[in-house]
Amino acid sequence: LAFPQPDIRLTRVNDVEITLPIDTFKALSYTKMAGEVTDVNGNVLSNYNGTLTATVFDKKIQRQTLANDGTSDGGGTIYLNFTTLGEIVFKGQATIENGQFEFDFIVPRDIGIPVGNGKVSFYAQTNNSLSDQAGANFDIKIGGIDEDAPEDNIGPVINLFMNDENFVSGGITNESPSLLAKLQDDNGINTASGIGHDITAIIDGDETNPIVLNDYYQANVDDYTNGTVTYPFRDLESGLHTLTLKAWDTYNNSSTSEIQFTVFDKDEELVIKNVLNYPNPFVNYTEFWFNHNSSEPLDVSVQIFTVSGKLVRTLNGQTSADECCGSGSSSLSRSIVWDGRDDFGDKIGKGVYVYKLKVRSNRLNKQVEKIQKLVIL
Template sequence: EAKRLTNYHENNNLSSKVVLLDQIYNEFSSGSPDITAIRDFIKHLYDSSSPSKKLKYVCFFGDSSYDFKDRLTLNNNIVPTFHAKQSFDLTSSYVTDDYYTMIEASEGNMLVEDSIDIATGRIPVSSPLEAKQVIDKILNYYTPKSFGDWRNTITLVADDIDQNADKTLQTGLEEIADSIKKNKPFFNIKKLYADAFKQETTSGGERYPQVKNAISDAIEKGTLVFNYFGHGGEDGLADERILEIPQIQKFKNLNTLPLFITVTCEFSRFDNHLRDTAGEKLFLNKNGGAVSMITTSRNIYISNGAIFNKKLNKHVLEFENKNLSIAQNLMVTKNLSRTQQKYFIFYFGDPAMKLATPSPNIKLTKINQKAISESLDTLKALSKISMEGVVTDNSGNIIPNFNGILSTTIFDKSINKQTLDNDGFGITNTFDLQESKLFKGNTSIKNGYFKFNFIVPKDIKIAFGKGKVSLYAHNNNYDKRGVNTDIIIGGIEQNAPEDTTGPEIRAFLNNESFVNGDLTNASPNLIIHLEDSSGINTSLTAVDHDIIAILDDNESNPINLNDYYQTELDNFTKGSISYKLRELSEGTHRLRIKAWDTYNNSSETTLSFVVVNDLKLNISRVLNYPNPFVNYTEFWFNHNKPNEPLEVQIQIFTVSGKLIKTINGVSQTLGNLSNTINWDGLDDFGNRVGKGVYVYKLSVKSTVSNDTFKKFDKLVVM
């Protein structure tokens, strides 16, 4: 699997090689497993190479353990790491790979002034299967499958205040947010500061269910960087458990994999072979999680973490545009740091990986047929707006052969919000949010040019101020980004045409074959199609004008779906939502869906469905259609195993019990309806059967759980 990674880099003009540890030990320590032999080997390569071909990256491919002598059972010390001499205190002991890449002869004592010369990364896998799954994720990150406007998003998550010193957790991230806004304004910042949400008391202690759900939504919807600052441990983040291992194991975001930064305590203590920490689970999740991590293996002080995190983001987000890899930017940050605790911070992933930030530039050129260079038209509530623009290269020249798709998000003005002081320390913080979306749509780009229309929702903040137009484009080969922060939003269009009709709503679960009363799994995908001649309202400005789903009449906890709405390509009047419902209880459920158009006209629809146990195969509504039939019929049934291959067998008997036909097949559906098995009315010998009544036996087997289901029914041949 390591060879697959080096092959990728070789094909992209980066000379790469896999070297086995036994080869290194034989050459540099007479066959004895000695970590200094690894360092000497790396130094030899570095010193003997020409300046133009200096060693840039070292990847340690395999897990490590504190048990160097391999005395314990199930040990996994595949590629050893350096262990500090101070091994009896979690605030002074540490493990690090930085030792290997301190090239100077006078270095290696792990002093704060020692300098790292080569970027390192570790892929802490313990088996060939884990290795394959991680490399699959990494290589997928490098492909167009991962294109999407999620690459314009940065998510900042702060722990709440459980002691006076914790104020830095929120203020530190707010400083980072301000620096991003100043230096990289094209990034859209999502702020999840725990103390700004309602805290709930449970039998297990204080919890933030809204924050926990928002984190899962942010990961699965997509964010380029996820940065958490706060308390944590081997089981997850925060005392209130806003991210836990069971939650991590359910992430499914293979095409929206983030860089995960966790400035916290021992979230990724990977050298304990007896257990995988939450950080390791996040990185090793085969269905998603993180593609790379800057994370901690030991306890780190808040003061050191705040300083390091601020410096780190400046380099990782490339404020100085040096075009370095994530691991190189971590190396630069460590070399600027003067604390021993910098060695607690690790990089999991491909050390040559660069953050998938889209390249510049997309430019708006006209608003309502008026050039951007002239005074801009104000975006007024209920006004119809047209915008035009171009995709350019780094020199500002239009790219004439750029044909692709533009994703546009237009934000209303920023608002101020205050934390709630949930734990009563008398400390509140005010921060700004720019998250109310007036429009989110998709537009065709032809020969470098684009144009789109939309209607500004009635629900805007009427006071005049600057909004934001966020732009993302991709074709089959690369992606681009752009931003305009000079657009003025405010006022209302006095001559807007009248509209008193609410939007059309069509809703399904898992796929569009769903009908009310169907079976679903415990976490079905909610699909909603919306249509209105005035467009759909996604603004957060007014109360109770959101796109919402209410489960089982729980009015106090509506699911806000504004952030998931996107228009159809080149049509702002139609759009759709895809949202994963999570961990519903078994039994009958009712989901009420409500949406508003830009004129604040609303409509509703309701779904009813039955959740069955995900582990046990459940089959219902068995039938064949058409029935009666002449020479073609399909066998239909509902099940609770979407996306899972099911082995299906149909056996057809005469009424006297003679078997005349056996049909075997595999059904794998996106939703809960299977209708892929059919019969042409011929028996096993190819002869047409006679007219009359026949009995058929449906047998279904889950390929995952090996559960089986069988049912007899009748059909009629005409």
């Protein structure tokens, strides 16, 4: 295996060269770091453009084995002491342009207060995997608290989805969907693992088995205020599930958000939910939306009637296999669009109309349909 050489170096902290005394990374302080990608001789690679992943660690932690194997000597049970990296203070990405990069973040309140050496690790990637680079710095000081930090009493904004951002709460997934949580906070998200301050997910109210998501959070490129949690579930039971996610910002303000989803076996039934047209009411056009649980293309038919039952337009289409997530999980179809005209191309009158949406699976030899109303202005 080829491993990248340590060719990334930290050059400045808060616009001060690291050859000079630099600021300590205090809790709640704003911190900016800059660096460069170099060759093995220390020369800046001015033609290097890509993405940097930076991880800042708190001070090392002294730990002790649990002795759960029962090993002992004449003096009793044997315990071993060892040192591990500190908790992750920040993990984010930055753009590398002409070999130079810069990123910033707010140091979480939950760092260890005693001042000591932390670590920042770097990994740089381009479209050419053979040009990946890595590096680290162990000279940064972390500890203390910024007594002049601005006040913040507002928790993060949380938006939850399953599999992709088209998902609507209550929609359909297969037994192994992925949680997608979009988090935003002006001071960044806390991943420092302070007691009780983890990013956690609770499934169906089971608070005794929280899912800790800190390691699944990634701040956006060049933006520490926004980030995403992506977590894969496996083999969930069929039926309705409720997921509650709790997240904290770097000031330890928390927020919670909830989403519901229904797990179906893709081979059991053809299911459609959340049938609607958008916009509704409409003037010039409307799209017909629905969720389904099929990984195969489905035949779709929309029939539009007057309230007295006269058929005015029939629209036919097919869902795309790409709408689903590769294994039969949740999908949103919005492939059929209507311009408000009848089968002869004439504009129909304003008012309320009824439509019947039919969806058919040729593989399952099953068809389902839903009836809704729409309004033309």
